[in-house]
Amino acid sequence: MFCATDIPGIAQLSRESLIFTPENFNIEQTVRILPATNAPSLFFHVMASVQSEDKSVDGANDLRPFLLNFDDRPPGAFVFDRMAVSPRTGYTVMLRPTARPCEIVHARIAQNGRFTQEIYFSPDHDGGSPVQLAPCADDYAKGTLLVTVSTTSADLRYHDKSFDVAFRVSADGTPVPHVRVTAPVSGSVIEGPAFVAARAEADAAAGISSLTLFLDHKRLGIAAAPVCSAAVEKGPPQSRLSAGSYTLWAAATTSNGLAVSSAPVTFSVREPLTRDTPDARVAGPAPSTPAITR
Known part of the structure; x- marks a missing residue:
């Protein structure tokens, strides 16, 4: 098995090849990654390629992401590609994190007190995702739509964060239906x-x-x-x-x-009321049907 990084010179591997045999195939072998630069928060991949006479594994490849010299001091935030929407511009805007996340980030979009969309970002997907805005009649009257982005993540820069963004909205002179x-x-x-x-x-x-x-x-x-x-x-x-x-x-x-x-x-x-629920017990037992005497 041959190992290498996808960015030359970013790091040095302690071993560039590993040998597995029928006798040691289930024994772990270690490859240490030694930084070759002090630049903060560098993303790269370690690649592994197999060459073997065993045709079941020959040619197999694996690619794993790594983060080098992670700097968690800059706070995480989000930006939209534009801050105004109208019938002329459309109502789809792009949202992206300001710093590449090192873990999956779950973002929830809220507009006018309602949860309208959820988006996921990752180290390999941080270039931007579309958000569909939906102004109400009051937003058009005020000319502003408030959008809240709430995030959770194992990346503490984005964990339990909330961002409020005000968009300018215009109907371009078109009557707004109710x-x-x-x-x-x-x-x-x-x-x-x-x-x-x-x-x-x-x-x-x-x-x-x-x-x-x-x-x-x-x-x-x-x-x-x-x-x-x-x-x-x-x-x-x-x-x-x-x-x-x-x-x-x-x-x-x-x-x-x-x-x-x-x-x-x-x-x-x-939940349906039954004789065992508190409301039913307060109301007392169900009335009995009087006997009819002939």
């Missing part, structure tokens, strides 16, 4: 486990080209009409909702490219 979730009713409590149907509506006069229903960041349904109905499912299709709190929202796109979202609607599903 989009709303009409079912379930906000604040309603449904006895579970339950099948729940959701419905959203948008102003038909605005020329709606699509209307989409979401459960947090999960798309429930889409319609090429000003009305969209869909089953609220957190798990597999035709599954009942268990006890908990759920947030729905809708997003519409008009024929001229304007994107607008609804206010979030939150409802709850509770």
Whole structure:
């Protein structure tokens, strides 16, 4: 087995070849990586290639990432490629970390109090990921959309961090349609486990080209009409909702490219009441049916 780095001169390997035989194939052999530079936070790969008369392993290759001279002092942050959206520019922006992460970073995107998207970054994927913005009517009225990026990671520079970014939004003079979730009713409590149907509506006069229903960041349904109905499912299709709190929202796109979202609607599903639940015990035993004497 031959070993090498993919960047010449970045590090020296204590051994450039390893020999495995039928007698020692299950015994670990060590290759030490000695830095050849003091430059901070250098990413590289160690490659291993096998040559053998055993055709089952001959030609096998492996490539493993390494981080040299890791410097965890600079705080991690994120940047977007632009800070304004409109029908003319579109509503997709690119998000990327300012410093290459050394571990996977899980980023959650929230807009107007609703969780709309999740993204993962890694040492080999840090060049940018698309984020779909969804301003509501109030955002267009104010001219600003506040987006929150929350991250967790084994890379402490990005662990338990939160970043707020204000985008400039404009309708480019286009009337903003009213989009709303009409079912379930906000604040309603449904006895579970339950099948729940959701419905959203948008102003038909605005020329709606699509209307989409979401459960947090999960798309429930889409319609090429000003009305969209869909089953609220957190798990597999035709599954009942268990006890908990759920947030729905809708997003519409008009024929001229304007994107607008609804206010979030939150409802709850509770466990069914039984004689063993506290509410049932407070209410007392179920009334008995009086006997009928003939």
